[in-house]
Amino acid sequence: MQPTRPNSARPRNLLWRSLPAATLLALASCQPAQRDADAIARFERGDYLTAYSLTINRTAIGPAQERQRAALIAGQSAHALGRHAEATRLLTPLIASPDLTVAGTARATLGMAAQDQGDHRAATEHFTRAATLLSGDDAQQAKARAQASARKAGLPAPTFAASRPPSGPNTQQQATGGTPSISVNDTPTAGSTQGRATTPTIGSGTPTARPASGALPDGPYTLQFGAFAQRSRAESVARQYASACARAGLPAPAIQAVRDDAGRSLFAVRSGVFRSRAVAESTLRQTGVTGVVLALAGQ
Missing domain, CATH: 1.25.40.10 (Tetratricopeptide repeat domain)
Known part of the structure; x- marks a missing residue:
């Protein structure tokens, strides 16, 4: 410029x-x-x-x-x-x-x-x-x-x-004090690398965030911090984002095996399960890091 x-x-x-x-x-x-x-x-x-x-x-x-x-x-x-x-x-x-x-x-x-x-x-x-x-x-x-x-x-x-x-x-x-969040549509576009989950749960015993008062649940959703071909890379990102997740009241990021639209195996880094997109997006902003709100329904 x-x-x-x-x-x-x-x-x-x-x-x-x-x-x-x-x-x-x-x-x-x-x-x-x-x-x-x-x-x-x-x-x-x-x-x-x-x-x-x-x-x-x-x-x-x-x-x-x-x-x-x-x-x-x-x-x-x-x-x-x-x-x-x-x-x-x-x-x-x-x-x-x-x-x-x-x-x-x-x-x-x-x-x-x-x-x-x-x-x-x-x-x-x-x-x-x-x-x-x-x-x-x-x-x-x-x-x-x-x-x-x-x-x-x-x-x-x-x-x-x-x-x-x-x-x-x-x-x-x-x-403004707010941070613009990066989100994705419920249905991934062709060629996207977000990955589809092989199971709709993230880890075991993960707490489910409650929607704001009066909000109807439309989830479930999770936060994803990338999907990688190498598990070692996913583990590195999970460690890097652990403190940010903790500050937002989220569990430590979990690594989950997924497949993208082309059928390739990837390792996704995810945290939390939410009943509404609004709550998920608000929590993502609280982390202060880059990620996406990912719909789990139908996966």
Whole structure:
């Protein structure tokens, strides 16, 4: 993405690039100060090291909006330089920014960094959330990248909450506390890797979540955190997600043998059984990690 010029009346559309070293530079909603202009110009010319050097010292001083702007430029420059650890350090705090464009751009850049490192599960999560924070073409690009990463990670195709409408250059939007969840349709699409369960139960003695008062049960549903060809990979993911499940009051993830639509044997990582999709989606948000709500009925 490219930034707004300091004297622009309206923000330009943010441009995604497809080169391996592609990066985003979006400051559409915060009207960059004049002292950022040189850093932005250097970035646009591909002089990422100078762009980084001009902004890194300002990430810890000045008003919050200026610190975030400097961190966004420095973080994106670090990503373009292949300094993924530094990019992550600078951009991760920005995903909580009240400015949705800053938060969404940080998310998208982190997603691109995760793609570069082959972590398509993390990339799916970042792009999915970026798609709801950004608007217009940028939201559509984030959705496309989320879907591509999900395929590579062996996750079902994500679905998305509505993207925000475009805003003016001086609009400061408050980010919501909710996390957009990734869910799937009850019936998997052809070629999906979500896997069908060989049995409708998950482990033994797993508690069943109760629906909200007055809600009619429409389940059962479970949370799935991926399906893998290698059991060792499934075991690794189960260990990785155990603490997140515990925080949400879920049992430790269980590994279940499943088959996908092509008949291939996979090992799914799942936790919990729910009587309603709404409760399952709410619990998934509480975990704070990427997963899908999977219908067990008829499996």
